[in-house]
Amino acid sequence: MGGVNMADVNDKHINLYEAHEWKHPTQVAGVTWKNPVGTASGTFQYAAVRWFYDVSQLGAVSTKGCSPIPWEGNPSPRTAEGPASNINAVGLQNPGVDHYLADDLPKLKKAGATVVANVAGHSDDDYAAVVAKLADSDADMLEINVSCPNVTHGGMSVGTDPVALAKLMDRLRPMTDKPMIIKLTPNVTDITVPARAAVEHGADALSMINTLLGMRIDIRTGEPIIANVTGGVSGPAVLPVGLVAVYRTRTALPEIPIIGIGGVDSGEKALEYLYAGANAVEVGAAALFDPVAPLRVARELDDLLDDRPELAAKLAAGETWR
Amino acid sequence: MGGVNMADVNDKHINLYEAHEWKHPTQVAGVTWKNPVGTASGTFQYAAVRWFYDVSQLGAVSTKGCSPIPWEGNPSPRTAEGPASNINAVGLQNPGVDHYLADDLPKLKKAGATVVANVAGHSDDDYAAVVAKLADSDADMLEINVSCPNVTHGGMSVGTDPVALAKLMDRLRPMTDKPMIIKLTPNVTDITVPARAAVEHGADALSMINTLLGMRIDIRTGEPIIANVTGGVSGPAVLPVGLVAVYRTRTALPEIPIIGIGGVDSGEKALEYLYAGANAVEVGAAALFDPVAPLRVARELDDLLDDRPELAAKLAAGETWR
Amino acid sequence: MMTATFTPTYDVVDEAVAAGYFPPRHPALITAVEKLADRVVRLTFRDPYIAKHARPAQFVNLFTDDPLMPMPRPFGVSEVHGDEVSVIFAVVGKGTAGFARLAAGDSIDVLGPLGRPFRTKQAAHYVLVAGGLGVPPLIYAAQCLAGDPATRTTAVFGYRDEHFADRFVEPFADAAVSIDESEGNVITLLDRLEASGALHVEGLETVILSCGPLPMMKAVAAWTAKRDLACQLSMEQRMGCGYGTCVLCTVDTVDGRLKVCADGPVFTREQLGWGE
C-alpha cells in the first residue's frame, strides 16, 4: 500500500551547524569568495542574521543600501505577497553611511565576513557622497544600486538610462580603487544596454537582477495593498527573468564578472545562474522565508559542484561557464 | 482530533456544465462581452477547446496570432517550466490569415463566440496585409500583437519603440473600422509610453501584458532548455507585473479600455485586474493546465461581482473602477 | 502529495541551539486544532524551544505549505502548556484558511519566538485590554503573570460577537470581564472598572497592556494618557521576515520608523506619540 520510498528521491540532509570546509571558491572582480553564494542587499542585516548562523561562512554579504544621511523610506504597509513572490516597497530606509561605518561594517569585518557595501542615492551627489566615505573603508567591494524601483529619484531612473548611468560611473569610478559592482534592473527592454554603459565606464562587475515592478490589490477594499501602490517583485517567481538577464549579459560582455540574483532558493537554482554565465549568486527573498536560506544554498551548491569539476575550476580561476 | 471543517473555508463548488445566465457583462471599446473573461491569444484553439466547453460562454476568445502566410515558428523544445509559470517560445507558428478566414473564424462565429482576431507580423507590411484581410471579416475586434518576445522582427521590437508603434498605427488605423486593440509587452521600463503612443495614434483599446522574457537551464547539461534559448514567461508568477501595467496605464490614460492579462487563474485574480482599472481580462497559461480554466474564472467572477454592484454597474456601462 | 510530512530526519532545533544559534524555520507537530467561533481557530503545536522561551506579545511565524504563499504569517503566542504552544487566529485570507484546515498529526513550519515582549518585570496591576484577535498575547500575559504573587491581572476583552477567548483567560487572570459590540467596547469596560474602583489595587501601579484593532488601541492609549497610566501596545504590520532583516514592517514612532517585528511588536504610548 505504501508509496515508493527511494533514498535518492528524498532531499539530502545537510547539517548546517556542522563545521564545513568549503570546496569551491569563486572570484568576483579579483575578490575571492569562499563559495559562490552571497546575500542580496536589503535582505541581510547583521543584527538580525547573526543569531542564525556564522555570517563569515557565506561567499559574501551584500548589505542594505546605504545613503549619505539616514533615510526613512516609504510609509507602511510596505509589502504584499505575489504568487511565489514577495513585493517590497521599503524605499531604501537605512541609518546612513556614517552609522554603517561606525556600526555594521566593523561588526561584519570582525565577524570575518566578506562585505559588499551596497550604495543608494537619490542623485549623483548622493552616490558620490557615500562612495567617498566608503572609499577607504574596510568594505571589500562596493555595489552601486541604480535599480531600486521604490524611489522617485536615483535608483531605477539611473539604471534604465544608459547616458545617466555613464555619467554617474564617470563620477564615481575615479573615487576609489575598490571593486565596483553595478546592480542593474530588469525593468528595461534590453539589460545589455545599461550593462554595456556601466562596463565601458569602469564597472568591475555587474549584479542582476534587482526587483521587477509589481503590485497587488486587496479585493476586499479594491485598493492597492502597498501604501506606495507599487513595489518590487522578488523570490521564486522571478527566476526565469534573472537567468535571461545574466545569460544575455554574459553573451554581450564575455569578460565582465556577473553576480546572478533573483529567485535563488536552492543549490540547483544557484547552479542555473552559474551555467548562465554568472561568477556568483546572491540570495534575497528566500532569506525572508527562512533565515538560514543563504547558507543552505551555499552548502547545497558546494556539493553540486563536486560533480562538476570543470565548472568549479573555472569559477575558482575567476572564469565562467560561458 | 480532526481539523476544523468550515463550510466557508472550503472552495465553492461551481458546476461548469449547468446552463448559466450571465449576470455581469462588460463593454470593451463598444463591443459587449457577456462576461469580463476572455481567452488569451496563443492559448486558445477552437479545434482543441471545443471538446471541453461551449466557447460562446466566454466573454470573448482571442485567437492565435495570425500572419499573412503560414509561419512555422521556432524549433523544439519550445517550452520550459518556471516556478509557477510557463515559458513559451512558439514563435507565432500559425497557418496564416487565409486559413483563419476559411476555417477558424467561421467555425467560431457559428459556435456563437465573440472573436478577437490576434494579428502578428514581422514587419509593418505583414501587419497591414493581415489587417486588410480581416477588415471586412466577421471578427468582432482586432488585437495587434506588438509584444511577442519570440520573434526577431516585428513583435516586441515594435511594442518597445513608441515611434515605430505610432508609425504602424498610422498605417493600420485607416484600414478598418473594427475596434483595434493593441497588445503591449511588459518588457519596457514604462509601459505607459507605448500605451500613449498607441492611443494617440488611434488604438480603441489596449491589452496587457504579453509574456515577460525568461529562460531556464537544464542543470544536467548546463544548456538552455528551450531551443530558441529564451522564451516568454506567463502564468501565476507574472500576476503582480500585469497588475502594475494595468494600474499605471489606467492612471495615465483614464479613458482607454484595457484588457488585463497575466496570471489570471481565478475569479479573485480577475477581480484584482478589474479593480486595477481593466474593463475585462483574458486567461492564458491557466488554460494550458486545465482546459476549462477560462470558463471557471468567468463563473467565479460572475458570482464575485454579485457582491460588488458598483463595480458591476460600471463595467456594464463600459466604465472602469478607476 | 509533495507536502512535507512530519518525519524529522534530524532535529534542526537541537543542532542550531547546540551550535549557539537561534533555531531556523523548522516543522512542528500539530497536536490540536479547534474552532472557537465563526472563522476563529485555536491551533496547538509541539515545540519545546518556543514553549520554553516565548514571552507575552512575542509571536511565531507560521508558514503555509503552498509555495505560492511563501511569506510568513505572524501570530501571537496565546498559551503554553508543557512543550505545546497555542495560537488563536481569525481566518482572513488564503493562508489562515489553509491553517484552519489542518488537523492534529499534521505538521506546520514555524519560526520563533520573535519580537520583544511586554515588559512585566515590575510588580503592578496589569490590565490586559484586548479587542478581537488581539486577545492571544494578553491570554499569554495572564498565564505568565499568574505565577507571580507580586502582580495582579485584570483581563478586559472586547469581541465583535462571540466571547470566544474568555474561557482561556479566566483560569489565569485574577479578574476578567468582556463585552461585545451589542453592548459596547473595551472603553465601556474600562470606564466601568474605573467607576467601581476595580482598576486600583493597593500598592500596585496600574499598567495597561493592550492589543487589538488600531482604532481600539488608539482609544485605549487616549484613555490611559488622560489618566497618566503606563500603556504598552502590541502592534501589527505586514511583515516580510519577522526577524528584523528586511525593514518591511515599520510603524511610525517619535523615534522614526521602527520595525514592528524586532523593535516591537510592543511599543509604549509615548513611543507611538499617541493620546498626547
Add this chain to the structure above:
Amino acid sequence: MMTATFTPTYDVVDEAVAAGYFPPRHPALITAVEKLADRVVRLTFRDPYIAKHARPAQFVNLFTDDPLMPMPRPFGVSEVHGDEVSVIFAVVGKGTAGFARLAAGDSIDVLGPLGRPFRTKQAAHYVLVAGGLGVPPLIYAAQCLAGDPATRTTAVFGYRDEHFADRFVEPFADAAVSIDESEGNVITLLDRLEASGALHVEGLETVILSCGPLPMMKAVAAWTAKRDLACQLSMEQRMGCGYGTCVLCTVDTVDGRLKVCADGPVFTREQLGWGE
C-alpha cells in the same frame, strides 16, 4: 496541508460527459504505487473514463500538487484493468520524484486520454519495439491486441539494465524478447528475430510500432525502411497543454511542424521523413 484530498464533492467527469464534453482535469484515486527498478515506478489510479476510452499510445497528463510546477507531465497509458489505469515512469526531475512519493489512497489530478493512438485496425503481426521508458504504450498495445484473434504481437524490449517491464508485457504478447545494454539493443533483437524467421507470420503483414529514445527510434525507422515494413513511431516532446491548444510540442515532419500531442504522438516513418 493545502493538498487536495480525494473527497469529490461532485463528479466532474460525469457532469462533463453528460453535457457532451470531454472531462477536464480532475482528481483520481491512486490504488497502487510500485517501484519496478532503480528510479522506475508504476502508478495505478482509478479512472473509469480513461480506462474505457484510452487506446495504445494515448497518454494522460498528470499534475503535481506543487503549484510551482503547474505544467502537465504526460505519460503513456501502460495497462488498463477494469476501471484502473497504469502508467510506468522514470524519475527524471522534481515532478516525477513527487509522483514516486505518492501512495495508494492519495489522489492525483489527471487529464486524458490524449493524443492519437497507434493504428491497429488492420489484421497484422505487430512488432512492438520499445526502449527504456518507451515500453508503456507497447505494453498497452499488447494488452489491447491480445483479445484480437486476427493479429499477432511480438514484444521487443530494450533496457539499460533491469528488465523491469517484461512481466507486464508477457501475459499479453504472443511472443516477447528483451535485451539490455550489456548484450545489445533492440536492433540486435530485430536482427535475431528476422534471422530466425520469427518476424514473418503467414498471411499477416508485419507492422512495427515503436517508442523509445530518439536514436533508437531513428535506428528502428532505418531498419524498417530497408525492409519496407510499415512503421509507426510514438514521439515525445515537451508539452504546454497536451490537448492541442498551445502549439508548444511540435515535431518536424514532411508536412511541417506538427503537434506531438494532437497530431501525434504517433507518426509514421514517412511523416517523419526518417530512414529514407
